[in-house]
Amino acid sequence: MSQPSYTETAFKDFIGEQGRLQLQATTFLKQEFALLQQHGLSGCQSVLDIGCGKGELAAMVAMLTGNATVHAIDNNAAFIQGNAVTYRSVENLHFFPLAAADELPTTYDLMYAKFVFQHLADPAGILQQLKASLKESGRLVIIDVCDEWISMDPAIPPLQSLILKSIGVQQERSGNRLIGKQLVNLLKRAGYTNLRLDLVPITTEQIGIDAFFQLVFSYRANFSTNDVDLPALYHQAVEKVKVLDHFFCTTLICCVSGERPL
Numbered sequence: 638m639s640q641p642s643y644t645e646t647a648f649k650d651f652i653g654e655q656g657r658l659q660l661q662a663t664t665f666l667k668q669e670f671a672l673l674q675q676h677g678l679s680g681c682q683s684v685l686d687i688g689c690g691k692g693e694l695a696a697m698v699a700m701l702t703g704n705a706t707v708h709a710i711d712n713n714a715a716f717i718q719g720n721a722v723t724y725r726s727v728e729n730l731h732f733f734p735l736a737a738a739d740e741l742p743t744t745y746d747l748m749y750a751k752f753v754f755q756h757l758a759d760p761a762g763i764l765q766q767l768k769a770s771l772k773e774s775g776r777l778v779i780i781d782v783c784d785e786w787i788s789m790d791p792a793i794p795p796l797q798s799l800i801l802k803s804i805g806v807q808q809e810r811s812g813n814r815l816i817g818k819q820l821v822n823l824l825k826r827a828g829y830t831n832l833r834l835d836l837v838p839i840t841t842e843q844i845g846i847d848a849f850f851q852l853v854f855s856y857r858a859n860f861s862t863n864d865v866d867l868p869a870l871y872h873q874a875v876e877k878v879k880v881l882d883h884f885f886c887t888t889l890i891c892c893v894s895g896e897r898p899l
């Protein structure tokens with residue numbers, strides 16, 4: 638039976654997945670903040686983080702932009718409750734469960750969604766809806782992945798199988814691990830204008846092989862599915878890489894933004 642792509646039941650060990658999510662969020666926090674700045678954050682008075690997870694980036698945006706009001710929303714009510722406690726001292730930051738989306742102010746200068754669109758069943762429909770929540774000339778920024786942009790040397794067959802099979806598992810749950818390459822066209826079709834695009838490489842040289850595996854691949858071994866033995870593929874890949882003298886792997890993170898036309 639199909640189940641949503643990012644919920645407690647989608648993972649064998651959701652506590653473990655939350656640890657990985659936090660590691661991912663903290664490892665790249667400064668770069669992600671810099672990306673938001675390049676895509677129009679500076680000078681914004683009202684910002685919405687869509688699918689904020691554990692709230693790290695929303696907190697950084699609130700603290701470093703000072704006088705902007707930052708709202709952060711997520712469909713995981715437990716995340717929202719925890720974030721409200723963790724960041725209670727950040728006065729310009731407010732967390733909302735998706736169920737309370739009606740309480741949000743109607744329009745924002747900038748909205749962003751990081752690693753969320755890969756979990757949406759109807760990204761085109763959501764892009765249309767979000768346009769109505771942007772001020773005129775406000776920007777929507779989307780940061781996400783495309784698994785076709787993962788590249789390695791030498792080839793590790795179990796790792797390649799893990800990547801392909803996890804694309805399939807996420808797709809069965811109405812998610813899309815190839816969304817990154819589709820974002821430019823999705824935004825254009827939804828009527829966003831003045832598009833900006835950055836493709837940011839993440840490599841094993843930059844963060845080390847262990848961290849790369851942890852951040853980019855361990856997630857897939859934790860998918861709650863009995864169809865294929867994803868943990869076995871992950872562990873075979875780790876063992877194969879361990880005995881190599883050299884291993885290089887890279888992926889690209891896509892950051893694309895567009896403006897609500899006047």
Ligand SMILES: C[S@@+](CC[C@H](N)C(=O)[O-])C[C@H]1O[C@@H](n2cnc3c(N)ncnc32)[C@H](O)[C@@H]1O
Nearest residue numbers: 643662688689690711712713735751752753756
């Ligand atoms: C991979 S996590 C990314 C979290 C955070 N943006 C980050 O980068 O650390 C995806 C998040 O999107 C949330 N999410 C998924 N679908 C959503 C929806 N339709 N509306 C709001 N949040 C959603 C999940 O609960 C989860 O917290």
